[in-house]
Amino acid sequence: DVQLVESGGGSVQAGGSLRLSCAFSGYTYSGHCMGWFRQRPGKEREGVAAIDASGTPNYSDSGEGRFTISQDNSRRTLTLQMNNLKPEDTAVYICAASWPGTEGFCSSKREPDFGYWGQGTQVTVS
Numbered sequence: 001d002v003q004l005v006e007s008g009g010g011s012v013q014a015g016g017s018l019r020l021s022c023a024f025s026g027y028t029y030s031g032h033c034m035g036w037f038r039q040r041p042g043k044e045r046e047g048v049a050a051i052d053a054s055g056t057p058n059y060s061d062s063g064e065g066r067f068t069i070s071q072d073n074s075r076r077t078l079t080l081q082m083n084n085l086k087p088e089d090t091a092v093y094i095c096a097a098s099w100p101g102t103e104g105f106c107s108s109k110r111e112p113d114f115g116y117w118g119q120g121t122q123v124t125v126s
Helices: none
Strands: 003-007 010-012 018-025 033-039 046-052 057-059 067-072 077-082 091-098 114-117 121-125
Touching: 003 091, 018 033, 018 091, 018 121, 033 067, 033 077, 033 114, 046 067, 046 077, 057 067, 077 091
Parallel strands: 010 121
Antiparallel strands: 003 018, 018 077, 033 046, 033 091, 046 057, 067 077, 091 114, 091 121
16 A cells, blocks of 8 residues: 655744655655645645656745755655745645656646645644
8 A cells, every 4th residue: 555654744933944754655656756735724735846756846836935845765755845934834734646657747736646645744834
């Protein structure tokens, strides 16, 4: 079974930083696209960033400039470094992996491409 488990969430003051991690197992698709999404209170889930198998990142408007996505395939870990956090970044952050065989541009704007999801980790910025 594919499992994705997030960690690293918490409470931080505005302007602070957090580093989220996602440990994934049972996922062996070599041409993967992996991403971070978030769901803010009362809002729909939205993409934050994605990264393809070659390590090329892609950011949505919400992630551009302050967030950095990276992956360590040897340790099977996906990371999201978040800097200069703002209260509007408060959300549950969720990592996801694409369906095997997914083709095309790797982007968190292509949510239907992602078939495996973690449970999420809460980030609160005050």
